[in-house]
Amino acid sequence: MKGCACFFFSVVLAGCTSMASETPPKFIDCAAAAAYYKARVGQDLREPVSFAIHRVLAPNSVVTMDFNPMRLNVYTDDEGLITDARCG
Numbered sequence: 001m002k003g004c005a006c007f008f009f010s011v012v013l014a015g016c017t018s019m020a021s022e023t024p025p026k027f028i029d030c031a032a033a034a035a036y037y038k039a040r041v042g043q044d045l046r047e048p049v050s051f052a053i054h055r056v057l058a059p060n061s062v063v064t065m066d067f068n069p070m071r072l073n074v075y076t077d078d079e080g081l082i083t084d085a086r087c088g
Contacts, residue, residue, distance in 0.1 A: 024050040030087040033072045037085035045082050049074055 024047055027033035033051040049056060054072040057063060058080075067088050075084040 023047060027051050027072075030070055030072050034085045034087050037072070037074050037082055041082050041084065043082055044080055045074065045076055 024036060027036070027050060030051065033049075033054075037049075045056065049072065051072040053068065053070055054074065055063070056074045056076060058076050059078055069087055071088060073086050073088060074082060075086075077083050
């Protein structure tokens with residue numbers, strides 16, 4: 001009976017780990033990073049952005065107007081859902 005309980009808990013724990021959120025890949029190209037987040041428009045931005053130079057912009061965010069082609073901008077709505085992603 002003890003072996004059965006151990007097996008049960010190992011199956012339950014294995015099921016819990018598979019439900020964890022997907023970790024985004026590490027990007028070296030801003031265009032690839034932007035494409036990754038554009039494909040997730042409408043989803044919640046739960047995981048940290050995985051690009052070296054980035055900013056997450058909510059509505060009415062104050063931002064500088066300098067253009068940096070190596071910077072990823074991830075735009076969100078008031079609820080934290082991704083609305084767009086662009087380099088610049």
